[in-house]
Amino acid sequence: MSAPTNAAxxxxxxxxxxxxxxxxxxxxxxxxxxxxxxxFAIVMAYFIAASGVWLGIWGTHWxxxxxxxxxxxxxxxxxxxxxxxxxxxxxxxxxxxxxFEIGLVVAVLSTLIGAVLGAxxxxxxxxxxxxxxxxxKGVLDSIPFxxxxxxxxxxxxxxxxxxxxAMISTFWTTTGRLVRGEVIKLRNFExxxxxKAIGVPQITIIFRHILPNTFHILLVQAxxxxxxxxxxxxxxxxxxxxxxxxxxxxxxISESTLEVLAGYFNNFIWASVLxxxxxxxxxxxxxxxxxxxxxxxxxxx
Amino acid sequence: xxxxxxxxxxxxxxxxxEFDTRFGPVRAVDDISFDIFPNExxxxxxxSGCGKTVTGLSLLRLVPSPxxxxxxxxxxxxxxxxxxxxxxxxxxxxxxxxxMIFQEPMTALNPVLSLGTQMTDVLRQHRKMTKREARxxxxxxxxKVGIPVPEKRxxxxxxxxxxxxxxxxxxxxxxxxxxxxxxxDEPTTALDxxxxxxxxxxxxxxxxxxxxAVILITHDLGVIxxxxxxxxxxxxxxxxxxxxxxDLFERPRHPYTKGLLESIxxxxxxxxxxxPIIPGMVPDLLxxxxxxxxxxxxxxxxxxxxxxxxxxxxxxDTGSGVACYHPLN
Amino acid sequence: MEVLQFAIRKLIGGIPxxxxxxxxxxxxxxxxxxxxxxxxxxxNPTAEEIAEVRAxxxxxxxxxxxxxxxxxxxVTLDFGLSDSTGEPVSRMLGRTIPISxxxxxxxxxxxxxxxxLLALVAAYNRSGWIDKTxxxxxxxxxxxxxxxxxxxxxxxxxxxxxxxxxPVRGWNIHSVGDYVMYVTVPTLASVFVALGxxxxxxxAVLVEEMTRDHVRTARAFGISPAKLxxxxxxxxxxxxxxTRVMFSIPLVVISGSLLIESYFGxxxxxxxxxxxxxxxxxxxxxxxxxxxxxxFVITLLLTxxxxxxxxxxxxxx
Numbered sequence: 001m002s003a004p005t006n007a008a009x010x011x012x013x014x015x016x017x018x019x020x021x022x023x024x025x026x027x028x029x030x031x032x033x034x035x036x037x038x039x040f041a042i043v044m045a046y047f048i049a050a051s052g053v054w055l056g057i058w059g060t061h062w063x064x065x066x067x068x069x070x071x072x073x074x075x076x077x078x079x080x081x082x083x084x085x086x087x088x089x090x091x092x093x094x095x096x097x098x099x100f101e102i103g104l105v106v107a108v109l110s111t112l113i114g115a116v117l118g119a120x121x122x123x124x125x126x127x128x129x130x131x132x133x134x135x136x137k138g139v140l141d142s143i144p145f146x147x148x149x150x151x152x153x154x155x156x157x158x159x160x161x162x163x164x165x166a167m168i169s170t171f172w173t174t175t176g177r178l179v180r181g182e183v184i185k186l187r188n189f190e191x192x193x194x195x196k197a198i199g200v201p202q203i204t205i206i207f208r209h210i211l212p213n214t215f216h217i218l219l220v221q222a223x224x225x226x227x228x229x230x231x232x233x234x235x236x237x238x239x240x241x242x243x244x245x246x247x248x249x250x251x252x253i254s255e256s257t258l259e260v261l262a263g264y265f266n267n268f269i270w271a272s273v274l275x276x277x278x279x280x281x282x283x284x285x286x287x288x289x290x291x292x293x294x295x296x297x298x299x300x301x
Numbered sequence: 302x303x304x305x306x307x308x309x310x311x312x313x314x315x316x317x318x319e320f321d322t323r324f325g326p327v328r329a330v331d332d333i334s335f336d337i338f339p340n341e342x343x344x345x346x347x348x349s350g351c352g353k354t355v356t357g358l359s360l361l362r363l364v365p366s367p368x369x370x371x372x373x374x375x376x377x378x379x380x381x382x383x384x385x386x387x388x389x390x391x392x393x394x395x396x397x398x399x400x401m402i403f404q405e406p407m408t409a410l411n412p413v414l415s416l417g418t419q420m421t422d423v424l425r426q427h428r429k430m431t432k433r434e435a436r437x438x439x440x441x442x443x444x445k446v447g448i449p450v451p452e453k454r455x456x457x458x459x460x461x462x463x464x465x466x467x468x469x470x471x472x473x474x475x476x477x478x479x480x481x482x483x484x485x486d487e488p489t490t491a492l493d494x495x496x497x498x499x500x501x502x503x504x505x506x507x508x509x510x511x512x513x514a515v516i517l518i519t520h521d522l523g524v525i526x527x528x529x530x531x532x533x534x535x536x537x538x539x540x541x542x543x544x545x546x547x548d549l550f551e552r553p554r555h556p557y558t559k560g561l562l563e564s565i566x567x568x569x570x571x572x573x574x575x576x577p578i579i580p581g582m583v584p585d586l587l588x589x590x591x592x593x594x595x596x597x598x599x600x601x602x603x604x605x606x607x608x609x610x611x612x613x614x615x616x617x618d619t620g621s622g623v624a625c626y627h628p629l630n
Numbered sequence: 631m632e633v634l635q636f637a638i639r640k641l642i643g644g645i646p647x648x649x650x651x652x653x654x655x656x657x658x659x660x661x662x663x664x665x666x667x668x669x670x671x672x673x674n675p676t677a678e679e680i681a682e683v684r685a686x687x688x689x690x691x692x693x694x695x696x697x698x699x700x701x702x703x704x705v706t707l708d709f710g711l712s713d714s715t716g717e718p719v720s721r722m723l724g725r726t727i728p729i730s731x732x733x734x735x736x737x738x739x740x741x742x743x744x745x746x747l748l749a750l751v752a753a754y755n756r757s758g759w760i761d762k763t764x765x766x767x768x769x770x771x772x773x774x775x776x777x778x779x780x781x782x783x784x785x786x787x788x789x790x791x792x793x794x795x796x797p798v799r800g801w802n803i804h805s806v807g808d809y810v811m812y813v814t815v816p817t818l819a820s821v822f823v824a825l826g827x828x829x830x831x832x833x834a835v836l837v838e839e840m841t842r843d844h845v846r847t848a849r850a851f852g853i854s855p856a857k858l859x860x861x862x863x864x865x866x867x868x869x870x871x872x873t874r875v876m877f878s879i880p881l882v883v884i885s886g887s888l889l890i891e892s893y894f895g896x897x898x899x900x901x902x903x904x905x906x907x908x909x910x911x912x913x914x915x916x917x918x919x920x921x922x923x924x925x926f927v928i929t930l931l932l933t934x935x936x937x938x939x940x941x942x943x944x945x946x947x
Contacts, residue, residue: 139650142926144884234775272778280773396851408843423851
């Protein structure tokens with residue numbers, strides 16, 4: 001005689017305030033995470049700076065040679081000038097636009113590709129579709145990143161978007177892998193069987209029913225890729241493979257390598273500080289996001 | 302009087318366990334008191350969330366420490382108050398004087414260690430033995446719980462066993478140091494019905510052989526009826542009724558107990574339109590009523606029930622009691 | 631015997647991967663790569679000279695023939711001569727790989743060891759101020775660009791504006807003392823950068839293991855906290871830890887060394903790779919990419935074998 005005592009309580013529905021979707025709970029947790037909120041605020045400040053550059057409000061004189069070389073910080077040149085005499089402040093501000101541009105483009109596109117390919121691989125796992133996608137992932141993962149960028153740069157004949165293409169081509173794999181894993185799990189859920197039973201075509205099942213359940217993964221991965229893209233650009237610019245037109249913190253830092261040996265640190269310090277600021281703020285926000293969406297994540301509980 | 306005190310194995314008084322939630326602290330267990338006598342089987346029954354598991358965990362001081370903690374009360378075992386004991390001393394008692402087995406046999410054992418390793422670790426933690434000796438005792442215990450060919454299986458890994466087998470291994474581990482008290486938290490809930498019956502039978506047999514008391518925590522009244530002599534009914538962090546199983550089933554005194562029994566589907570002489578249920582819902586622990594927690598669902602409730610919560614009144618020496626201003630029967 | 635069969639099966643399974651990598655690198659770098667014809671010729675070459683050089687370089691042969699030759703070179707480890715220096719690539723590799731290993735290994739070991747230790751401390755004191763502090767530093771470590779760290783450390787430790795204790799660049803090793811001098815600053819830089827990521831990851835793994843049911847069971851049976859940590863948490867955490875350490879090896883040796891060596895002027899694999907990238911030296915690039923792929927496959931294989939040793943649930947099927 002098995003008599004679950006739960007049957008004794010009536011099956012009345014819970015009042016609305018007890019219904020918590022993953023997003024509702026996440027937003028609540030996010031707002032309470034002080035570090036995450038500070039990070040978000042800082043990122044927004046940078047974003048405003050970048051928008052200003054994009055709209056032409058400030059940072060427009062980044063390439064003008066305005067002053068004497070290596071002039072110290074002053075009221076005219078807030079951060080001083082670099083070896084050619086360009087205003088470091090203008091260049092640093094302009095670089096926020098470059099950073100956001102790279103970060104957003106790479107993050108959005110690589111997340112999209114990762115989502116689609118990951119969903120396909122997961123849904124058709126065990127078949128040749130999955131095998132091929134996994135093989136591509138493996139190949140891309142085993143090529144050293146900087147070499148890949150170099151190779152792409154050659155193949156694209158020094159197209160300024162070579163860097164973006166290379167980044168997108170390699171950064172989607174982690175997202176793809178995570179989505180694939182999640183889709184494999186979701187595929188076995190009953191709502192998929194139900195949809196199949198009604199005759200919903202597979203493509204619709206994948207993209208309208210399963211994929212939306214991976215959005216929390218996609219969001220977190222997008223923030224991680226954003227940071228990775230910005231950080232990679234720094235090293236790529238140093239190697240000469242990065243930003244070709246315009247200026248970025250990476251370019252400023254690589255310019256500064258000569259300057260620091262002569263004892264002039266302004267270029268180096270300001271580019272580094274601004275870069276660090278954005279990356280750190282974004283990391284803090286990304287952490288808070290992960291923590292809010294999946295409590296089993298890294299940040300201290 | 303001294304006779305009774307000497308008789309009691311475990312004595313819980315005014316136990317309160319709090320948990321931190323984002324809305325503030327919540328009392329999962331709110332001022333409960335009960336006694337356990339040697340060699341008896343007592344069931345703690347109630348629905349999910351009533352505090353029975355937390356009660357079990359508190360007896361071994363295993364309540365997860367953020368976010369929970371024992372705020373008040375005493376748990377006296379062998380003259381020691383377990384609540385006050387330093388962690389090292391508590392660790393010595395666990396597995397030796399008092400043991401606990403859990404609900405999910407699939408995840409309860411370490412997947413990368415062999416059964417033998419896990420069992421001998423427990424033995425050698427509490428007794429001075431060589432590896433060889435511990436291994437022999439372990440094989441012996443496996444045989445006792447009905448594992449065939451124990452001398453081979455002892456070197457196997459948990460994933461090589463079925464759920465029922467794993468639960469038996471857990472029981473073997475729990476009993477290997479001859480505890481006075483075994484706390485079993487829903488030991489059969491995750492198993493299928495046939496295995497359930499076997500494992501319960503095993504527990505009862507071993508209890509007699511090892512002369513120990515068993516606290517069986519479950520939501521299943523059927524399990525209580527089959528294996529326990531006494532039972533404690535919990536609701537919303539409180540004990541609402543205790544008594545012998547016969548008394549509880551035939552003459553329930555608390556309306557909640559009565560409601561539980563009535564809602565069990567069973568064969569009746571006449572057809573009924575609907576299965577009787579207890580209307581309403583368990584109160585939110587964050588907004589508890591001023592009076593009896595069951596009052597708003599109780600068809601016998603009266604004005605005084607809404608004023609202050611009733612206390613558990615014991616009567617007789619069988620340790621039966623009820624927390625109600627107007628008990629039935 | 632079983633292990634050997636397993637190994638061979640895995641290696642064969644890795645072939646599509648190697649083929650894939652070599653194919654992509656071939657397409658990108660050789661087929662669409664820079665046309666070296668005009669570099670070898672002088673000014674105003676005649677059509678005949680052009681044709682001659684092209685034939686010599688093999689540009690006129692069909693795609694798959696060239697790919698086939700590429701593969702053959704790979705298998706026989708004959709990568710030809712470097713376009714820039716004319717030195718046989720295999721000799722270059724033979725010379726530079728040991729240097730890179732000597733450079734990268736201390737940082738790799740220290741980075742992971744310290745990462746695990748810090749993670750242990752953090753996980754043990756979960757939610758306490760020690761944990762929060764360590765994690766705070768970890769995020770900072772993750773947010774600083776490697777390049778910035780390298781430049782900054784060079785200024786701080788090696789230059790006259792800083793402590794001036796270590797050589798600014800180079801790799802002039804004639805004794806153990808020399809080795810320590812030259813390897814310290816690079817090692818400090820790589821440890822600094824890796825520590826943040828490592829600590830976070832290892833902490834997450836440990837916390838995940840700490841909250842498992844079987845840990846509660848062991849505690850319920852009175853197992854001492856020390857034994858609990860070692861036998862029930864750390865041991866179980868080994869699988870993800872091993873995975874990460876193993877998979878970071880190909881990355882660290884090539885990518886990690888690239889930046890350090892070019893900046894500090896250390897003649898290792900990374901430096902010749904960097905030079906090859908900027909000068910378009912194909913034979914060298916081909917060789918490095920292909921070797922990385924092979925390294926990757928071998929790493930996969932070793933990881934699988936290690937798994938077997940640590941986790942009995944894994945079968946050698």
